[in-house]
Amino acid sequence: MIAAGRLDRRINIQRVTEGRDPTYGAVTETWADWKTGVPAGLTQSTGREFLNVDQPVSERRKLFLIRYIADLTFRDRVVFESANYDIKDIREIGRRRFQEVQCEATA
Structure with missing residues (x-):
């Protein structure tokens, strides 16, 4: 069982919308914000820097634990601390x- 006290952060989940x-x-x-x-x-936060074709690259990953959301997909994205x-x-x-939910920071 997971204690509710472990869910001590707030994230927003965004979904792509189409317009003209x-x-x-x-x-x-x-x-657009879908779930706020x-x-x-x-539960985990990692980062590293490395060279890719002689260009410095920064990689930031986060692992979030959330209550189950049935229609969460890979096309959605997470916003946490303005990133x-x-x-x-x-x-x-x-x-x-x-x-x-394992996530990687966008460039």
């Missing part, structure tokens, strides 16, 4: 009671 550019009529994609103030536990994180993995914990 009013000037040219082109379809545009933007991020989601209770979460930050955006792409969802890389979603793992069910305890028969749809909780989820571990």
